[in-house]
Amino acid sequence: MTQLADRNSATATDHVLGTEPKNLNLFVKAWIDECVAMCRPDKVFWCDGSRAEADALLDQGVRDGVFIRLNPDKLPRSYLHRSNPNDVARSEHLTFICTPSQDSAGPTNNWMETKQAFAKLRELFNRCMQGRTMYVVPFVMGPIGSPLARVGVELTDSLYVAVSMGVMTRMGKIAWEQLGDDDEFTRCLHSLGDVNPDRRYICHFPRENTIWSFGSGYGGNALLGKKCMALRIASYLGRQKEWMAEHMLILGAQAPDGEKTYVTGAFPSSCGKTNFAMLIPPEKYKKEGWKITTVGDDIAWMWVDPSTGRLRAINPEAGYFGVVPGTNEKSNPNAMAIMSHDTIYTNVALLPDGDVWWEGKTKEPPAEAIDWQGQKWTPGFGRKAAHPNSRFTAPMKNNPVLDENADDPAGVPVHGIIFGGRRSKVIPLVYQAFNWVHGVYLGATVGSETTAAATGQVGIVRRDPMAMLPFIGYNIRDYLVHWFRMRKKMTDCPRLFHVNWFRQDEIGKYLWPGYGENMRVLKWIIDRCHGRAYSVEHPIGWMPRVDQFDLEGIDVSADDFEKMQTVTIDDLKSELLSQEELFLKMAGDLPKEILFQRELLIARL
Ligand code: GTP
Ligand code: SPV
Ligand code: MN
Numbered sequence: 365m366t367q368l369a370d371r372n373s374a375t376a377t378d379h380v381l382g383t384e385p386k387n388l389n390l391f392v393k394a395w396i397d398e399c400v401a402m403c404r405p406d407k408v409f410w411c412d413g414s415r416a417e418a419d420a421l422l423d424q425g426v427r428d429g430v431f432i433r434l435n436p437d438k439l440p441r442s443y444l445h446r447s448n449p450n451d452v453a454r455s456e457h458l459t460f461i462c463t464p465s466q467d468s469a470g471p472t473n474n475w476m477e478t479k480q481a482f483a484k485l486r487e488l489f490n491r492c493m494q495g496r497t498m499y500v501v502p503f504v505m506g507p508i509g510s511p512l513a514r515v516g517v518e519l520t521d522s523l524y525v526a527v528s529m530g531v532m533t534r535m536g537k538i539a540w541e542q543l544g545d546d547d548e549f550t551r552c553l554h555s556l557g558d559v560n561p562d563r564r565y566i567c568h569f570p571r572e573n574t575i576w577s578f579g580s581g582y583g584g585n586a587l588l589g590k591k592c593m594a595l596r597i598a599s600y601l602g603r604q605k606e607w608m609a610e611h612m613l614i615l616g617a618q619a620p621d622g623e624k625t626y627v628t629g630a631f632p633s634s635c636g637k638t639n640f641a642m643l644i645p646p647e648k649y650k651k652e653g654w655k656i657t658t659v660g661d662d663i664a665w666m667w668v669d670p671s672t673g674r675l676r677a678i679n680p681e682a683g684y685f686g687v688v689p690g691t692n693e694k695s696n697p698n699a700m701a702i703m704s705h706d707t708i709y710t711n712v713a714l715l716p717d718g719d720v721w722w723e724g725k726t727k728e729p730p731a732e733a734i735d736w737q738g739q740k741w742t743p744g745f746g747r748k749a750a751h752p753n754s755r756f757t758a759p760m761k762n763n764p765v766l767d768e769n770a771d772d773p774a775g776v777p778v779h780g781i782i783f784g785g786r787r788s789k790v791i792p793l794v795y796q797a798f799n800w801v802h803g804v805y806l807g808a809t810v811g812s813e814t815t816a817a818a819t820g821q822v823g824i825v826r827r828d829p830m831a832m833l834p835f836i837g838y839n840i841r842d843y844l845v846h847w848f849r850m851r852k853k854m855t856d857c858p859r860l861f862h863v864n865w866f867r868q869d870e871i872g873k874y875l876w877p878g879y880g881e882n883m884r885v886l887k888w889i890i891d892r893c894h895g896r897a898y899s900v901e902h903p904i905g906w907m908p909r910v911d912q913f914d915l916e917g918i919d920v921s922a923d924d925f926e927k928m929q930t931v932t933i934d935d936l937k938s939e940l941l942s943q944e945e946l947f948l949k950m951a952g953d954l955p956k957e958i959l960f961q962r963e964l965l966i967a968r969l
Contacts, residue, residue: 381417382409385540391547392517396500399519399553404491405498411526413502413536418527425523431708435718440705444720445524447581447711448559449737453753454584454591454633454818456834459566461596468570470839471949481567481576488563488578492521492555499526502539505594505665505680510773512607512665512678514598515543518552518588525554525586528708531757532683533589550574550597552588556581568592570600570837583685583710583755584817594663594680596837602665603838603846606853611831612664613641614677616767616776617890620653625890627780628664628677629863630807630831633817634753635786636865636878637661638686642698642765645883648917654883657767658698658760659776661686666778673855678775681760687817688712688754690724695879699756701764708757711736713749722750752816779893784863785812785828790939791864792929793876794885796892796899796906803860804847805961806905809943810862827946841953848957859893862905867928875928877918884914903968904931933969940966 379385400408411417422443425431431443461469462481469475476484499520506513517539520526529535543549550573557563557579564579575592577585584591598609612628619625631637641661645654660679669676684702688709691699703709713721713733721730729749735741736751760766769776783806785791791811797803807830814824818834827833829840836843851857863885865878888908891897899906907929910922920928940962947954947962 379412381412381414381420384408384410385412385537389540389543389545392543392549395551396519400498402486402489403493403498403519403521403555405493405496405521407497408500409497409526410500411502411530411536413530413538417536418530421523421527425527428523430523432714434709434720438717438719439707442705442707442709444712444714445708445710446736446738450561451559451580451582452711452751452819453582453816454834455561455564455566455580455582456818456820458561458564459585459834460568461837462567462569463571468838470836470841471951471953472833472836472840476567478569478571481569485565485567485576485578488557488565489553489555489576492557492578496521497523499523501526501529501535502543503529503533503535503589504539504542505533505589505598506678507771507773508534508538508542510678510775512667512680513542513773514550514593514680515539515548516550516552516589516593518554520554520586522554522556522581522586524581524708528583528587528685528757529589531708531759532587532681532685534682548573550593552593553577554586554588555579566592568596568837570597573597587685590663590681590685591835594665595832595835598665598680598837599832599835599843600837603842606850607665607667608846608850610664610666611662611835612781613637613661614659614664614679614776615641616657616659616769617886618655618657619890623894625779625893626659626677626776627782627886627889627893628666628778629782629784630810631784632786632810632812632815632828632831632833634687634815635784635812635831638684638699639696639879640882642696642763643882643886644697644880646880646917649883649887655765656883656886657765658763659767659770668850668853673853675778675854675858676775677778678773679770683757683759684763686756686758688722688756689750689752691722692725695724698763698765702758702762703756706759706762709754710757711751711754713741722754723748778858780859780861780889782861782863782889783807783810783830784865785810786815786866787811787825787864788813788866788868788872790931790935791862791867792904792907792931793865793867793925794861794863794888794908795902795904795929796889797860797862798905800851800857800860801848801957802905802961804844805958806860806862807847808844808958809946811939811942813866825942827943829946839953841950841955844955844958848955859889861889861892875924877920881918884918888913902931903936903965936969
């Protein structure tokens with residue numbers, strides 16, 4: 365278990381694991397003292413982010429039953445974690461934005477008044493860590509030295525959370541260095557409590573730069589740097605400071621002539637960001653010399669570079685918390701490589717030889733396994749071996765196609781922004797917005813069928829503006845206005861697109877092969893970003909011309925393609941009516957640009 369590789373330089377020789385760092389920031393100290401007095405942990409363990417520490421914590425986790433060590437010959441330094449079966453996805457109905465007045469949270473967020481929320485949660489946190497260890501996890505979101513990089517400190521009584529934060533963020537000593545004597549860090553307090561959904565609250569206090577999360581150990585509810593800080597809190601800060609925190613992948617595409625294009629993509633949870641961010645081009649494109657590289661797979665922070673007037677992006681994370689089911693050597697070989705070592709699996713099935721399995725990993729299921737709940741499983745049982753929202757946690761340095769600028773504090777330029785949703789009907793494979801304002805309207809009206817990433821019914825179409833519905837930390841009205849305003853800071857803006865990988869035929873078969881073949885769609889998008897490739901004007905936007913869209917080498921005919929791109933006027937009318945669901949919620953608060961775009965669309969029909 366000794367692999368004293370990279371991470372930070374702190375080792376057992378210059379520092380005793382778990383002890384308080386020297387010259388601790390006084391604001392941090394005062395806040396932790398308060399939290400300790402409230403939660404009363406038996407012990408406080410200060411994380412330094414070293415490899416030695418990670419190994420020690422993993423060993424501790426194995427002894428405590430938090431982790432099962434997997435077969436080191438098949439999956440070196442990898443572990444399985446099983447969560448409480450009532451705690452397997454984000455709990456949107458238990459997630460709150462806490463502000464003095466409800467208007468700051470808006471019509472799409474659950475809201476609690478600040479003082480009431482603190483009072484309610486204080487009762488829950490009171491003495492909740494008795495008999496437990498509190499881990500102090502300092503972390504940086506963003507490449508070190510980036511103008512947008514931000515420090516957070518998470519206090520948690522979950523060993524799984526502490527270890528996972530070490531994978532997902534730039535964690536440890538480096539965060540204390542970045543913070544210095546400053547008071548500007550996100551105060552993240554987390555306890556598993558008794559993992560009872562009736563006593564589960566994920567509360568955000570944007571004005572206090574604070575997050576209190578109680579009663580869940582699940583990723584998005586508990587790894588507070590991710591959705592809670594890097595989206596809800598950051599979106600609030602970004603609006604004030606004129607930058608953007610978005611639920612987006614970032615990828616680089618290098619053409620055979622060396623031209624590099626970066627695009628970001630906002631697809632709702634479990635709708636293909638990770639897969640798209642690391643896609644492997646079809647043979648033909650590889651031979652021509654195309655290369656796709658990953659900057660990020662879930663979150664993008666973007667700002668306008670004042671010297672060029674162009675949008676740039678960083679990935680605030682340092683690891684992936686990816687969906688496992690459906691991932692295999694054919695659909696996503698890069699993800700398979702990423703999770704082949706130094707990976708924490710959550711809620712997958714365990715095989716007798718210490719390997720793991722999930723639905724879609726292999727064509728033939730294994731003869732037997734231990735399912736995600738720890739029960740004996742055989743294929744005849746009629747239930748899933750892995751949870752549909754089972755995940756892998758792995759560092760981004762495991763990625764064989766990590767972009768050379770993924771760690772660059774200056775970020776990457778953004779040439780295109782792609783919105784997308786999971787739609788079995790109506791919505792075409794790809795089209796382009798007429799301009800920024802129209803593109804923001806497309807983003808604001810994204811619809812998607814709900815998935816297993818959040819608890820609740822799966823497969824219902826809901827509006828998910830910019831894939832941010834559950835992640836906007838303030839009023840959606842102000843969020844949309846912020847999108848429109850950002851345009852004014854740019855001299856030249858990215859091109860905006862909409863895609864749908866999930867359209868189906870009458871018998872429920874996907875019309876588009878997806879995954880690596882999405883390269884063909886990306887190629888058209890890249891050409892459009894650079895002002896190439898003819899298109900056809902359609903009421904909803906620019907569409908590719910079928911004779912110019914590359915279908916060579918796949919089992920999709922020109923007729924099939926036309927079918928995928930077809931939107932009938934009747935379909936559009938029902939789509940417009942279904943958008944009203946969101947617009948009615950926003951009532952008198954709809955930005956006028958949205959209203960005008962809707963009217964223009966109706967006029968084009
Ligand atoms: P979050 O981590 O929840 O934000 O999800 P994500 O947007 O990163 O989605 P991910 O790439 O993990 O894909 C989610 C599911 O969609 C997986 O089961 C994939 O196999 C499936 N999927 C991804 N891309 C495609 C595609 O192009 N076509 C089809 N049919 N399925 C896809
Ligand atoms: C999502 O649900 O969009 C995820 C997983 O990326 S979580 O971090 O749990 O939110
Ligand atoms: Mn996500």
